[in-house]
Amino acid sequence: MIVSPLMTVMVDAVRKAARGLKRDFGEIENLQVSRKGPGDFVTAADRKAEATLREALMKARPGYGLVMEESGVIEGQDKTHTWHVDPLDGTTNFLHGVPHFCISVGLEREGTIVASVIYEPIKDELYIAERGKGAFLNNKRLRVAGRQDLADSLALYGSPYLGRGSHPRLLKELAAVMAVTGGVRQTGSAALDLAAVACGRADLYWERDIKTWDMAAGLLLVREAGGFATSADGGADPMTAGSVACGNEVLQRELVAILRKVGG
Ligand code: IPD
Ligand code: CA
Ligand code: CA
Ligand code: CA
Secondary structure, eight states: OOOHHHHHHHHHHHHHHHHHHHHHHHGGGOOEEEEEEETEEEEEHHHHHHHHHHHHHHSSTTTTEEEEETTEOOSSSSEEEEEEEEEOHHHHHHTOOOOOOOEEEEEEEEEEEEEEEEETTTTTTTEEEETTTTTETTTTEEEOOOOGGGGEEEEOOOOOOTOOOHHHHHHHHHHHHHHSSSEOOOSSOOOHHHHHHHHSSSEEEEEOOOOOHHHHHHHHHHHTTTEHHHOSSOSSOOHHHHEEEESHHHHHHHHHHHHHHHHH
C-alpha cells in the first residue's frame, strides 16, 4: 500500500471523475456522442471526466503541466512535472455499453514516470504505483506473471481506428504472435491492458500509435510489478516512440524479436 500526499491527490481526483463516468454509463442512451475523426469517438462523459480531473489536479498542484486527451497540452510554470491524463480510456467500449473502461493518470518528472493511478469504476479496481514503492491493485502488491513459455502465454494487443496508419503491419504481427502464443485478445483499453500485464492476468501486450495519456500510468505499473516495457521495436522509451511492448523479462524480449522480424 502507498500512503503519500501525492497519491491522495491523484486517487481523490480519479475517484471524483469516476463517479461521473459511472453515472453516465448508466444512461448511455442519452449520451452526446461525436467523432474526432473516422472511428474516433468522443462523448460528453469523456469531456466531463476530463474537466473534473483538470480542475482537481490544477488545484492540488498549480504549477504542473498537463497533457490531456481532449484538451491537449496545458503548459505549467513548473517545467519539470507533467500529468498525462486519459479521462476515459475505452470510449468505444463505453458507448457500446461494454463495461471495460478506466481513468488513467500518470505523473512524469523530467522524462520519468513517477506516480500513477488507473481506476476501473465498474469493477471498483484501483491500481496505483509510485516509482520505487511498487504497484498495487486495491492495496495488494502486484507482480507480473512468471510464465516462461510463449505457448502458455496470453497476449493482448490494440488496433488503430479506421483510417490510422499501421493496419497492414498489425495484421502480420497478429499472425506471427497468434502462431506461437496460447491466446491473443483485444480489450479496447490500452491502460487496462498495461494494468492486466502488471497484475499477471495477461502475459504480454503490444500496440503501435498510442499516446502518452494511454500509457504513462500503465508503464509505471508494469515496471513496478517487475515487468519490462519498451517500444514495439525494442526502443528504451515507449512514451517518445508512441508504441509499447511489455511483459516479463523473458517473454517481452521474445515478443519484441517477433515484432521486429515482421517489420523486416
Ligand atoms: C483507445 C483505447 C484502445 C486503443 C487505442 C486508444 P480511447 O483509447 O485505449 O484500446 O487501442 O489506441 O486510443 O480513445 O478509448 O481513450
Ligand atoms: Ca479517444
Ligand atoms: Ca486512450
Ligand atoms: Ca480517452
